[in-house]
Amino acid sequence: MTRYLITRLLLAIPTLLAVFTIVFLVIRIVPGDPAVAALGDYASQDAVEALRERMGLNDPLPVQYADYLGNLLRGDLGTSMINGKSISEQIAYVLPYTLQLTASAVLFGTLLGVPLGVLTALKRNSAADYLGRVFSLAGLSIPAFYLAILLIFTFSVRLGWLPAIGGGDLYGDPIGSLRYLVLPTLTLGLIMMASVTRLTRSTMLNVLREDYVRTAKAKGLSKWVVIFGHALRSAWLPIVALLGLWTASLIGDSVLTEFVFSRPGLGKLLIGAILQRDYSALQSIMVIYAAFVVVVNLLTDLTYGFLDPRIKHN
Numbered sequence: 251m252t253r254y255l256i257t258r259l260l261l262a263i264p265t266l267l268a269v270f271t272i273v274f275l276v277i278r279i280v281p282g283d284p285a286v287a288a289l290g291d292y293a294s295q296d297a298v299e300a301l302r303e304r305m306g307l308n309d310p311l312p313v314q315y316a317d318y319l320g321n322l323l324r325g326d327l328g329t330s331m332i333n334g335k336s337i338s339e340q341i342a343y344v345l346p347y348t349l350q351l352t353a354s355a356v357l358f359g360t361l362l363g364v365p366l367g368v369l370t371a372l373k374r375n376s377a378a379d380y381l382g383r384v385f386s387l388a389g390l391s392i393p394a395f396y397l398a399i400l401l402i403f404t405f406s407v408r409l410g411w412l413p414a415i416g417g418g419d420l421y422g423d424p425i426g427s428l429r430y431l432v433l434p435t436l437t438l439g440l441i442m443m444a445s446v447t448r449l450t451r452s453t454m455l456n457v458l459r460e461d462y463v464r465t466a467k468a469k470g471l472s473k474w475v476v477i478f479g480h481a482l483r484s485a486w487l488p489i490v491a492l493l494g495l496w497t498a499s500l501i502g503d504s505v506l507t508e509f510v511f512s513r514p515g516l517g518k519l520l521i522g523a524i525l526q527r528d529y530s531a532l533q534s535i536m537v538i539y540a541a542f543v544v545v546v547n548l549l550t551d552l553t554y555g556f557l558d559p560r561i562k563h564n
Contacts, residue, residue, distance in 0.1 A: 255552065262544045269540040270322070273533055274315055305331050307529075318533065327534040332526045337534045340519060345538075347417050348515040351507070352500045354435040359442030360493060366443070367450020368477065374455065382447060389444025394503060398437040398510045405433060415512040434507050442496050449492050453485040487554060494550030498543045 285301040286293065302308050306317065321328055327337040370382035406414035418427025505517030512518070516535055523531035 255548075258548050258551065262548070265544055266537065266540050270319070270533065270537055271315075273536045274318070275311075277527075277529055277532055278311065318530070322534075322537065327537075328530040330528055330531050332528045332531075337531050340531070341516065341534065341538060344514045344516055344519050346420055347513060348501070348504050348508070348517065350420065350431060351434050351438070351504055351513070351515065352497065354431055355438035355442060355500050356493065356497050358435055358439030359446050359496065362439075363443040363446025364450050364489065367447040368454055370447065370451045371454035371458065372477070379451075382451065386444040386448040386451075389441050390448070392441070394437055394441060395506055395510055397440065398433070398507060401433045401436055402511075417511075417513040417515070430511075430513070434511050434513060437507050437510075438500055438503060442500065445496065446489065446492060450485065450489055453488050457485045490550060490553050494546055494553075498546045501539060501542050501546075 285298045285305060285307065299308075306314060309317075318328065327341065329336055330340070366382055366385075370379045373379045402414045405412045412432050413430050414433070416430050418430040420427045501516075504515055505520055507513070508515040508517035509521055516538065520532070520535045520539075522528070523535060
């Protein structure tokens with residue numbers, strides 16, 4: 251297991267390097283000038299050229315690439331080309347908001363999706379099963395931004411129960427900030443819950459037909475021991491794989507959700523960097539996103555070994 255972990259960590263390095271290289275090249279191919287974005291369309295050409303020189307944009311691409319990559323290897327994410335602020339400090343401030351949203355959505359989707367999937371599998375072709383399947387199909391069909399608007403209209407505009415925008419003061423009042431977390435969590439969590447429910451149901455239906463489950467029943471074991479001690483334990487592998495994919499996906503999906511709810515986070519920071527053509531900030535944020543995806547995939551693979559002793563990583 252240790253050797254496998256080291257191997258995966260080493261493989262993550264070229265993955266992150268490839269992501270960084272692609273982002274570096276793509277954002278420089280797209281039309282636009284960050285100096286013009288910073289100074290405005292009516293700035294003089296001399297002012298624009300002076301700012302480009304200060305930003306290092308007049309240097310050849312290989313020089314810009316080497317400089318930024320060298321800083322990245324030293325743990326320096328650089329400074330914003332637009333406002334001159336430290337990118338590391340900006341990311342450190344908004345990152346807890348994104349992690350809070352992602353963790354709450356994954357927790358919500360898992361704690362409700364898995365039991366609902368088990369229930370619909372046990373109640374196959376019953377009213378509960380049909381309702382569960384309709385809910386899953388609806389959850390997978392509704393776009394996240396449309397669901398967010400429906401939730402805002404219902405719980406904020408009409409009922410006035412929850413705030414529609416903002417993220418609260420996570421540092422000064424973490425308990426109070428939970429009110430701002432409810433609607434974004436429902437937006438991402440309900441969609442994930444639908445997918446988890448659907449996979450859990452199909453997996454449990456297959457597992458319940460296995461010989462060892464019938465043998466466990468024949469031994470006189472209770473229904474709940476058979477379901478949770480045997481069937482669900484075997485069904486966890488594909489469920490964990492889906493949870494890993496959803497966790498990585500939700501980190502990216504938080505971009506749109508944070509924008510709709512005007513919530514602080516990496517997503518809102520990313521959109522601002524795109525609109526302002528802030529090369530340094532955009533590159534750093536994308537590297538952070540890539541690092542999270544690599545870490546989530548690694549943890550998912552390692553979890554397989556704990557759930558199924560037959561899986562060995564050599």
